[in-house]
Amino acid sequence: MSLKSLIKPNLIIIFIILIFVSGCINSPSDKLVEEIPEGSAIHEIEMRDFKFVPNNLEVTAGDLVKFVNSDRYTHNVEGDINLGLFAPGEFKTVKISETGELSYTCTLHSNMNGELNSKL
Numbered sequence: 001m002s003l004k005s006l007i008k009p010n011l012i013i014i015f016i017i018l019i020f021v022s023g024c025i026n027s028p029s030d031k032l033v034e035e036i037p038e039g040s041a042i043h044e045i046e047m048r049d050f051k052f053v054p055n056n057l058e059v060t061a062g063d064l065v066k067f068v069n070s071d072r073y074t075h076n077v078e079g080d081i082n083l084g085l086f087a088p089g090e091f092k093t094v095k096i097s098e099t100g101e102l103s104y105t106c107t108l109h110s111n112m113n114g115e116l117n118s119k120l
């Protein structure tokens with residue numbers, strides 16, 4: 001077996017791993033909703049004055065939650081809900097499929113915390 005034929009399959013495997021890893025980095029959440037289906041229950045949580053407003057929200061599993069950064073500063077949403085960075089004005093909508101207490105934080109501003117209570 002030549003050296004060339006050994007290297008080639010390994011490169012392909014490395015390439016596939018790189019695609020997988022970069023896919024994970026680029027999409028912080030697999031629950032992001034691009035288009036809002038008609039008739040969906042949707043809640044809005046604003047990032048304003050370094051707070052999540054409201055910072056405690058009750059939802060029903062299956063509801064959509066739209067996070068909106070109304071601040072002039074960048075924030076993020078990490079924790080039980082991972083949505084990554086939000087530039088000023090940016091919004092992301094996520095579907096809450098699981099039940100229970102879901103807590104999240106902005107890791108850039110340690111005082112920014114929020115909780116979702118998701119019920120059946």
Ligand SMILES: [Cu+2]
Pocket residue numbers: 050074075076106107108109112
């Ligand atoms: Cu923040």
